[in-house]
Amino acid sequence: MRAEIVRNLTASGGQSVPAPIDLPAEGEVIDLDASENYFNRELSQLQFNYRVLKQALDTTHPLINRLIFCCIFSSNMDEFFEIRVAGLRQQIKYGRETLGADGIMPEQALSEISRIAHEYIDEQYDILNHVLIPEMEQQNIHFVRRMEWTPEQAEWVRNYFDEEILPVVSPIGLDPSHPFPRLVNKSLNFIVELDGKDAFGRETGMAIVPAPRSLPRLVRLPDEVCNGGENLVFLSSVIHAHADELFPGMEVKGCYQFRLTRNADLELEDDLEDLASALRGELLSRRFGDGVRLEVADNCPQELVQFLLTEFGLGQRDLYQVNGPVNLTRLMAVTGLVDRPDLLYSSFSPTIPRQIRSKETIFDAIRKRPILLHHPFQNFSPVVDLLRQAAKDPQVLAIRQTLYRTGANSEVVEALADAAKRGKEVTVVVELRARFSEAENLELASRLQEAGVIVVYGVVGYKTHAKMILIVRREEGRLLRYVHLGTGNYHAVNARLYTDYSFMTCDDSIGDDVNKIFQQLTGMGKALKIKKLFHAPFTLHKRLLSLIERETALEEKGRIIFKINALTEVQLIKALYRASQAGVQIDLIVRGICSIRPGVPGLSDNIRVRSIVGRFLEHTRAYYFGNDGKPDVYCSSADCMERNLLSRVEIAFPIEDPDLVARVREDLDTYLEDNCQSWMLQPDGSYVQNQLAEGEERVASQLVLLERLTGKS
Structure with a gap:
């Protein structure tokens, strides 16, 4: 070791x-x-x-x-x-x-x-306090501190406290009859130091004030009490300023915000009789799991900090004392409170390929040739339209789909429900264990069942992460299968924020493969032979290894490009090391977790790893194998992690149309040419951001793709 x-x-x-x-x-x-x-x-x-x-x-x-x-x-x-x-x-x-x-x-x-x-967290607050807030001040956007309130602002805040906060806040004094409350995961709370006795003669010296989640963490001051600009106050400032009103007749010696992060992972047994019922029971426990981190205002006295640590069973290494709000995530509310579009990304309109626009139905377009969409640069609406048209089309007999994340108000779910109400045979595999979307998925499963959709929950012990739609349509006396396969979820909002591929085809072999996978998910039986797709947990891992080995045999003629979100699977990493040692040139575009060590002489000389971080969350997964000039290209729902390759239901699907193969390769090359939004993983494990050389043209891959596919620079 x-x-x-x-x-x-x-x-x-x-x-x-x-x-x-x-x-x-x-x-x-x-x-x-x-x-x-x-x-x-x-x-x-x-x-x-x-x-x-x-x-x-x-x-x-x-x-x-x-x-x-x-x-x-x-x-x-x-x-x-x-x-x-x-x-x-x-x-x-x-x-x-x-x-x-x-x-x-x-x-x-x-x-x-x-x-x-x-x-990192110390640096985050340093950036907030000494870079972002001052720059926002220069733009006339003010986070107004308590000591800066004018008399008019202070009066408005007092009224806001009395009318909006006081009626819903429940302060809890700590004494033998009021033990320390069970606080919800990541909720904003205050520990208050008190002096004096209350009406019952109690003198505990301490209280907890949980801030209701219904209250906004940022409040916009009205223009009439301000001297121009956008003026915001933190909820914590409002509560601090009027904490004494929560404890009438007692002296508030101090009021300090804190926040507890709890274990939020769900543990479900593999032999459950009713997954949905078990999951409903577990969701409540997520809010009250064991504590793992305590965030406290950095001015909180040490004795109160130690009291909280002891109460939550945490040690000093679990303590984060911060110079600012304990939950910066809620600062995202700024976008809805401040009307400054000039300080946000400019909008763009995702395009729809001419192949789809020129045909009467999407079925006509898919029959002509397969379609590859690159979101968010190209619109997600054709995927929704595929389901909508299928729901209304009398020639469509059946629809099958997997759902991992879709969103609370999903057009996809509405289209599936509409299809069932119109008499189509609709079967949906809902993955209830999609982390942090469990409650939402339970609700949408109920909605679908009420509409007459057959809902199944996949295979216990194997999350269904594959993204598939299968539509069976009668045409000219025979049944034809139309298929959508994706690298991302059926979530229209995320499709504007994440990069993903959508592939639509009526290829007979792919349609047959998808049908067999649905049979395995909804029924029982031995694994069926799949022709074109790679299917985890059965064939995906083995096929990726065999394709790497094929490139390894080509030695210096070999070429491998992976674009994925994570790489941790050891056997795959070993195969890539062996390929590098044989002379294969390997480029890995890995957004997040990466366990491979690149650039080590004799081990990974020919492996380069880069991470792209920019406006959009990189989510496309593509595997490119040079195959001595006859490239094999696959897109996939799977990352190169043990869980994806060995213990989930995942797919990788081939891109065979020569024009589409060239498109994917062009996209990959664009990412490899990025010289400003890309970070290179070094042999020692550090990441170094690529910088423009003198006279070099700036290449920001996401912006290049945006201009290439939408025409917007």
Whole structure:
């Protein structure tokens, strides 16, 4: 095991990375199992979050969007603690520590996570307080502090407190009959230090004030009490200013905000008789799982901080004392409170390919040739229209679809319900365990069932993550299958924010493959033979390995390009190492977690890893294999992680039309040419942002794709 897990790289903006390894001697056989050949997934995920935070300093983004990146970093960190940190703590709690390929034990990982996360969060508040807020002040957008309130503003705030806050806030004094309340995960709360006795003679000295979630965390001051500009106050400031009104007759010596992050992962047994009922029971426990992180205002007295830590069973490394609001995610409300479109990304209209616009129905367009859409640059509406037309088309007999995330008010769900009401045979596989969308999916499953849709929940123990639509249509006396396959979810809002591929075809073999996969999901039986698709957990992992091995046999003629969100699966990484050693040129475009160590002589000389972070969340998954000039291209719902390849229902689908193959390759090359929004993973584990050389033309891949596919520069 490595004696030193990580070291600081001050030159890389405070990033903390695994220690460098000793380079192999010439002729030395490299052990592919050695722990130093793999980066820890949790620490790698932290680095992705840091790259998101760095966007808040990138002045090529509009100012309010830079603030949003700061908020997204908070949201990402919340989920990181709720799931990844909570998982490590659970391993230790129940004595189930597992050692990954990186050789780092959970206790070591938690210590390093704490150190790095503290650095990143301190930097986040520094960016907020000393960069973003001052720049917003220059734009006449003011976060007005209590000491800055004018008499008119203070009076307005008092009225707001009396009318909007006081009626819904329930302060809780701490005494033997009022024990410490059970606080909801990530809720805003205040610990109040009191002096004096109440009406019953109680003298506890302490109280808790939970802030109702219904209350906005940012409040816009009306123009009539301000001297121009946009003026906002924090809910925490309002409560601080009037905390004494919550405890009449007592002296409030101090009021300090805090926030507890809890374990939010759900644990369900594999032998459940009723998954939906079990999930409903577990959702409540998510709000009250074990504490994993405590955020407290940095001016909170140490004795109160220690009281909270003890109450939640946490230690010093779990404490984050912050100089500002404890929940920066809620600052996203700025976009709805401030009317400054000039400080936001300019809007654009996603396009619809001429092939679709020129035909009477989408079925006509698909019959002519397969369609590949690249969201968000190209519109998601053809996918919705495919379902809408199928619902109304008397020639359509049946529709089958998987749903992982769709959104609360989904046009996709409405179209499926409409199809069922019109007498179509509609079957939907709803994945109830889509993390943080469970309650929403339970609701939409009920809505679909009420409309007459047959709803199944997939296979217990294997999340259904594949994105598939199968439409059976009678044409000229025979049945024809139309298929949609995607790399992203059937979520119209996300389709404007995430990059994804949508593929539509009526290829007989692909239609037959998709039909067989639905048979396996809704029925029972042995795995059926699939012709063109790769299907996890059965064939996807094996086929990817075999395609890498084929390129390895080509040696210097080999070429591999992967665009994925994460790479952690050890067997796949070993195969890529062997391909690199054989001379294959390998480019990996990995948005987030990446466990492979690139650029190590003798091990991974020919592997390059880059991460693209920009306006859109990179979500397309594509696998390109050069095949000695006859390229094989696959798009997929799956990342290169153990869970995706070995314990989920996933698909990878071939792109065979030569023009579409060329399009995917052109997209991949655009990402590889990016010289300003891309970050290169170094052999020591740090990420270095690509910078323009003198005289070099700026290539921001997302903007190039935006202009190429929409015409908007």
